[in-house]
Amino acid sequence: MRKVIIALITLLIIGVLGYFLIPVQPQRxxxxxxxxxNAVPKHAAYILRCHNPVKKWFQFSSSxxxxxxxxxxxxxxxxxxxxxxxxxxxEQFAEFFKEKVFLSGILTGGDQLNHLISFEDKxxxxxxxxxxxxxxxxxxxxxxxxxxxxxxxxFLVNGTELCYAKSGNVVLxxxxxxxxxxxxxxxKAEHHxxxxxxxxxxxxxxxxxxxxxxxxxxxxxxxxxxxxxGDNISFKNRLKNYGGWAExxxxxxxxxxxxxxxxxxxxxxxxxxxxxxxxxxxxxxxxSVLPENTGAMTYISxxxxxxxxxxxxxxxxQNQTLYKHQKNISNINKKHSFGVEADFYSWIGDExxxxxxxxxxxxxxxxxxxxxxxxDIEKAKEGLQQMHKSTGDSSEVIYQNFKLRNLxxxxxxxxxxxxxxxxxxxxxxxxxxxxxxxxxDEASLKHIVNYYLRGKTLVKSIQFNKFYEQFSVQxxxxxxxxxRLSDNVFNHVLNEEGLASFNINKDSxxxxxxxxxxxxxxKNLFYTNAFINYNSVEESQNISLIxxxxxxxxxxxxxxxxxxxxxxxxxxIQDEDNNLYLINNVGKIxxxxxxxxxxxxxxxxxxxxxxxxxxxxxxxxNKIHQIDRNGxxxxxxPVKLKAPVTKGLAVLDYDNNRNYRLLITQGNRLHNFGVDGxxxxxxxxxxxxxxxxxxxxxLQIKKKDFIILSDTKGNVRALNRKGEDRxxxxxxxxxxxxxxxxxxxxxxxxxxxLSTDSNGTIHFVKLSDDLETFSLxxxxxxxxxxxxxxxxxxxxDFVAIDDRTINVFKTNKKVLSTIDEIEFTPAYGVQSFxxxxxxSINIILDKAEGKVFGYNETGVLMTGFPIDGxxxxxxxxxxGNGIYELIIGDKLGSVYIYSIGK
Numbered sequence: 079m080r081k082v083i084i085a086l087i088t089l090l091i092i093g094v095l096g097y098f099l100i101p102v103q104p105q106r107x108x109x110x111x112x113x114x115x116n117a118v119p120k121h122a123a124y125i126l127r128c129h130n131p132v133k134k135w136f137q138f139s140s141s142x143x144x145x146x147x148x149x150x151x152x153x154x155x156x157x158x159x160x161x162x163x164x165x166x167x168x169e170q171f172a173e174f175f176k177e178k179v180f181l182s183g184i185l186t187g188g189d190q191l192n193h194l195i196s197f198e199d200k201x202x203x204x205x206x207x208x209x210x211x212x213x214x215x216x217x218x219x220x221x222x223x224x225x226x227x228x229x230x231x232x233f234l235v236n237g238t239e240l241c242y243a244k245s246g247n248v249v250l251x252x253x254x255x256x257x258x259x260x261x262x263x264x265x266k267a268e269h270h271x272x273x274x275x276x277x278x279x280x281x282x283x284x285x286x287x288x289x290x291x292x293x294x295x296x297x298x299x300x301x302x303x304x305x306x307x308g309d310n311i312s313f314k315n316r317l318k319n320y321g322g323w324a325e326x327x328x329x330x331x332x333x334x335x336x337x338x339x340x341x342x343x344x345x346x347x348x349x350x351x352x353x354x355x356x357x358x359x360x361x362x363x364x365x366s367v368l369p370e371n372t373g374a375m376t377y378i379s380x381x382x383x384x385x386x387x388x389x390x391x392x393x394x395x396q397n398q399t400l401y402k403h404q405k406n407i408s409n410i411n412k413k414h415s416f417g418v419e420a421d422f423y424s425w426i427g428d429e430x431x432x433x434x435x436x437x438x439x440x441x442x443x444x445x446x447x448x449x450x451x452x453x454d455i456e457k458a459k460e461g462l463q464q465m466h467k468s469t470g471d472s473s474e475v476i477y478q479n480f481k482l483r484n485l486x487x488x489x490x491x492x493x494x495x496x497x498x499x500x501x502x503x504x505x506x507x508x509x510x511x512x513x514x515x516x517x518x519d520e521a522s523l524k525h526i527v528n529y530y531l532r533g534k535t536l537v538k539s540i541q542f543n544k545f546y547e548q549f550s551v552q553x554x555x556x557x558x559x560x561x562r563l564s565d566n567v568f569n570h571v572l573n574e575e576g577l578a579s580f581n582i583n584k585d586s587x588x589x590x591x592x593x594x595x596x597x598x599x600x601k602n603l604f605y606t607n608a609f610i611n612y613n614s615v616e617e618s619q620n621i622s623l624i625x626x627x628x629x630x631x632x633x634x635x636x637x638x639x640x641x642x643x644x645x646x647x648x649x650x651i652q653d654e655d656n657n658l659y660l661i662n663n664v665g666k667i668x669x670x671x672x673x674x675x676x677x678x679x680x681x682x683x684x685x686x687x688x689x690x691x692x693x694x695x696x697x698x699x700n701k702i703h704q705i706d707r708n709g710x711x712x713x714x715x716p717v718k719l720k721a722p723v724t725k726g727l728a729v730l731d732y733d734n735n736r737n738y739r740l741l742i743t744q745g746n747r748l749h750n751f752g753v754d755g756x757x758x759x760x761x762x763x764x765x766x767x768x769x770x771x772x773x774x775x776x777l778q779i780k781k782k783d784f785i786i787l788s789d790t791k792g793n794v795r796a797l798n799r800k801g802e803d804r805x806x807x808x809x810x811x812x813x814x815x816x817x818x819x820x821x822x823x824x825x826x827x828x829x830x831x832l833s834t835d836s837n838g839t840i841h842f843v844k845l846s847d848d849l850e851t852f853s854l855x856x857x858x859x860x861x862x863x864x865x866x867x868x869x870x871x872x873x874x875d876f877v878a879i880d881d882r883t884i885n886v887f888k889t890n891k892k893v894l895s896t897i898d899e900i901e902f903t904p905a906y907g908v909q910s911f912x913x914x915x916x917x918s919i920n921i922i923l924d925k926a927e928g929k930v931f932g933y934n935e936t937g938v939l940m941t942g943f944p945i946d947g948x949x950x951x952x953x954x955x956x957x958g959n960g961i962y963e964l965i966i967g968d969k970l971g972s973v974y975i976y977s978i979g980k
Contacts, residue, residue, distance in 0.1 A: 117194070120264075194261055325340070373559070375432070553596050556594065638956065656674065658673055728743075884896065902925075923950075
C-alpha cells in the first residue's frame with residue numbers, strides 16, 4: 079500500500095517540481111476549510127485536496143495521458159488499489175470516499191517519506207468503518223493500539239502496512255502508525271496549519287470546483303525530493319529559500335494537465351522569488367538561438383540586470399551568504415586585471431538561461447550551456463576582450479563564419495551569478511545575434527551554430543510554440559523539460575534508487591511531450607502555471623534526437639551493423655575524406671578509421687573465427703578490407719588487388735556454417751576469396767563478354783545454389799559454387815540496357831534479371847531461359863526507373879521518375895501512386911524503406927535546396943517534412959524500440975538522427 083501511495087505522489091510531483099510558474103488570476107471563493115485539513119502536520123511537504131478521488135482517478139486513467147502511462151508499474155499499482163476500493167460494492171458506504179480527501183506527504187524519521195489521508199465523515203462510527211475496511215481489504219486488522227483514547231488499526235495490504243483511525247469526525251489513513259499519532263495530536267492542538275495567515279490566503283484563492291488543488295511547502299518539498307537526488311544536486315538547498323507555501327489548482331483534459339495558482343511571499347520571507355519583485359518578465363526571446371533539441375531549460379528575466387542583481391544581493395544577505403559571494407567577486411578582481419562589475423555585469427541585458435541539449439546519458443555537463451542577452455553587443459565585445467587580455471587565452475576557431483573563443487575561466491558563472499549557473503563551469507563562447515552563448519565544450523557550440531544556421535531553433539519549432547501557447551507571453555522564471563530529450567538530465571540529478579525508478583518508467587515518460595513551469599511577479603503575488611501534455615506519434619514526428627559531427631559531410635547511404643556484445647544496432651558512415659566512423663545508437667562515435675579510398679557497395683559482417691565475434695568486411699577501389707570491432711585491421715588484411723573493384727562485395731555462406739566466400743567483381747571478371755583473404759582454389763569462372771552490371775547474389779532453390787549475375791552485353795548467368803555455369807542461358811537482355819536488377823523468387827521460372835531500355839521498356843530474362851517484355855507507359859527522354867517496395871507490402875514495385883513526376887506501378891502494371899509537380903530532380907532517386915505493418919516512408923532529396931521530403935505508402939507528404947538534409951538517407955529502428963529513425967547528413971558535416979514514429 080505504501081508503494082501505491084508513493085506512486086500516486088510521484089505522478090503528481092511531475093507537476094510540482096518547480097513550484098513556481100505562470101501568471102493566472104486566482105479565483106477567489108468564500109468557503110470554510112474541512113476539519114480534515116487540521117489533521118495535517120505543519121511540516122507537510124505537500125497536500126493534495128481532491129473530491130471523490132476514486133472517480134477522478136478512473137477519469138484520469140482513461141485519458142490520453144493516463145493511457146500513455148499504463149505500462150508503468152506505479153500506474154498499475156494505483157489502478158489495482160482503486161479497483162479494489164471500487165469492487166467492494168456497498169450501498170451503505172457508496173458516499174464514503176466521495177468527500178473532500180486530503181492526501182499529504184510528510185517526512186518522518188528524517189529520511190522516510192510517509193503519507194497521510196484524511197477526510198471528514200459524520201455518517202459512520204468507528205466499528206462500521208472497520209467492518210467495511212475488512213471487506214475491502216479481505217481480512218481483519220493484524221493488530222491495534224490505543225493512542226490518546228483513539229484506537230489505531232493496522233491492516234496488511236499486499237505485504238504493505240496500512241494504518242487506520244477515526245478521531246472525532248475525521249477518518250485517517252497512513253503508511254505509518256506514528257504519522258496517525260501525529261495527526262491525532264494536530265486535531266487536538268489549539269492552532270492548525272490552515273489558520274496561519276499565509277496558508278489562509280492560499281485557501282481563499284483555491285478553486286474548489288476544479289479536479290484538485292495542490293499545496294506545496296517549498297522547504298519541506300526540497301527535503302523530500304532529496305531522497306531521490308544524487309550527489310550532483312541538492313533539492314533541499316535549492317528549494318528551501320524559495321518561500322513558504324504555494325497553491326495550484328489542477329485542471330485535467332484528455333491530453334494535458336494544467337496547474338495554476340500563486341505563491342504569497344511577504345517582505346519578511348527570505349525567498350528567492352523576492353528577487354523578481356517589481357521586475358518585468360520578458361518574452362522568452364532566447365528561443366531564437368536555442369536549438370530545437372533543447373532538453374531542459376531554466377530561464378530568468380527582469381527589467382534590467384542592475385535592479386535584479388541588487389535584489390539578489392539582498393536575498394543572499396538575508397540568507398547569510400552575501401559576504402561569501404562578495405568575497406568571490408573580490409578574489410576574481412584581484413586575480414585578474416578585469417573587473418566583474420565593469421567587464422561582465424555591465425553588458426548583461428534582461429534575459430539569461432541555462433539549458434542542455436539532447437545527448438547520451440553521460441553527457442549532461444558536456445551539453446550544458448548558458449545564454450545571456452546583451453544590453454549592448456559592442457559593449458559586450460569590449461568587456462569580453464578585456465577578460466581575454468587578463469586570462470591570456472586568445473585562442474579562436476572560425477566555424478561556419480562564427481568565432482568560437484574561450485575566456486579560460488573555470489567556475490566563473492557560479493561565482494559571479496549564483497549556484498543556479500554551476501552546471502556551466504567552462505567559458506567557451508560564441509556570439510549569435512544579441513546573445514553570448516557559453517558552453518562547457520566547444521563541440522556544443524558547434525552544435526548550437528549548426529542548428530541556428532539550419533533554422534532548427536525553438537522559436538521555429540511548431541511543437542514548442544504550441545506547447546508555450548499555454549503560458550503567458552512574458553516570464554520572470556520559466557522551467558522547461560522535454561521528456562524525450564532529457565535522459566541525460568535525469569541520469570545526472572537522480573540517485574541510484576531514483577534513476578532505477580526512472581529507467582523502469584522511461585517508456586511511459588517518453589509518451590509525454592514536455593513539462594513547463596512559469597512564474598511571474600505582481601507585488602507580493604507570484605502567479606504560477608504548470609502544464610504537461612501528451613505526445614502523440616504524429617506530434618513527435620521528425621524530432622531531431624541526435625546530432626553527430628563528422629570531419630566533413632557524407633554522401634553514401636550509411637550501413638547498419640550489429641554489436642556482437644550488446645546485440646544493439648550501430649551505424650557505419652564514411653565521410654567525403656574517406657574516414658570511416660562507427661557510431662552507436664545514441665550518437666556516440668566509437669572509433670574513426672582513415673581509409674585511402676571510398677567503400678564500394680555494402681559493408682557485411684562475418685564471424686571469421688567462429689567465436690560469435692563479428693568483423694566488418696568490404697571493398698574499396700583497390701583493396702579488400704576486414705576490420706574488427708575496434709576498427710583495427712584483421713590478420714591478412716587489407717588485401718591489395720591487381721585490378722580495380724567495380725561492384726560491391728558479395729559475401730556468401732552456402733550452408734550457414736560460417737565458411738564464407740567473398741566474391742570480388744573486377745570489370746568482366748569475378749574472383750573468389752576465402753574469409754582469410756586468400757583466393758579459393760578450383761574457382762573456374764570464365765570472364766563475361768561485357769562488364770558485370772550487378773553485384774552477384776546467391777539464390778538457393780531445392781538445395782541447389784545459383785550465383786546470379788548479368789553483364790552490360792546482356793548476358794545472364796547462373797553459376798554453381800565453382801563458378802561454372804549451372805544453367806546454359808541462350809536468352810539475353812538487349813545490350814546496353816540500364817538498371818539491371820536481380821529478381822529473386824522461390825522458383826527458377828520467376829527468378830532472373832530485369833533491365834530497362836531508353837524507351838522505358840522493361841526486359842526480364844528468367845532463369846527458365848525465357849524473356850518477358852512489357853511497357854508501363856510512354857516516358858520522356860531521360861527518365862529513371864528503379865525497383866522499390868514503395869508501399870511496404872513486401873513486393874517490389876516499379877518507381878519511375880519522369881519529367882519531375884514520380885509514378886509507381888505494381889508488377890501488374892497498374893498505377894499504385896503518383897507524386898506530381900516536384901520542382902527538382904531527386905538527387906538519389908526514390909529511397910523506399912519499410913516501416914512494418916504495410917507502411918513505408920519514401921525519401922527524395924532536393925540537393926540544391928538541401929531539403930528532404932518523406933512520402934508515405936500512398937504518396938502523401940508526411941507530417942514534419944520537408945526537413946534539412948543533403949545526403950543519401952537510411953531509415954531503420956536502430957535502438958530496437960519499435961520507433962523508426964531517419965539518418966541524414968547535411969553539407970556542414972553533421973549527421974542527424976530523427977524519430978519518425980512507428
